[in-house]
Amino acid sequence: MDISDESTKAQQRPARAGLPVTRRDTLQGSAALALMPLAAGDVANAAQTPARTVPAAGLRLRTTVNGQAVELDIDARSSLLDLLRERLALTGAKKGCDHGQCGACTVHVDGKRIASCLTLAAKVGGREVLTIEGLSNGAPLHPMQQAFIDHDALQCGYCTPGQIMAAVALVQEGNATSKDRIREYMSGNICRCGAYVGIVAAIEDAAAKMGAA
């Protein structure tokens, strides 16, 4: 429902005691209810009602992260991003928005880029997770990391791990064929420093080197 629907309905509500129902009436009514003292019976009932808690649903996760077998008990509600950052101390993937909108948390699962903030850790059981920490696979730097340095493709660096993981996947997907295509396929990764010109140049450069490799 959009705001205009809500607004229209509010205008159509019947007048109360000759007065229109306004948002202020509603808020005042709510406040009065909130401040109204509880009857003695209500207090007794409240004391007997156990506090509502949501039990943590645990499970055993077995997966591979950066080539290493990982096995640990997790909360089934945990995101992959929280698992990486808070349980495995892999803080390269960043929590920019936690809503799948910025790309700062991008990692690879079975070679595909994903937003780890939107992925349940439980979903990566038996799969291969690759983060920025494992990207160079023992080499000093991956060609994409070196290209980001060579082309000044970062300023604060907060978005950079996600940009690089997305860029590597983009090249592997065969989408580094033109500047426009790179821009389109990197559009899920936001850089609030605006380092986009350098990012596109770095991807073109690294794509050539990755192809040569």
Ligand code: FES
């Ligand atoms: S933190 Fe995952 S997309 Fe922003």
Ligand code: FES
């Ligand atoms: S380099 Fe600062 S947000 Fe991208």
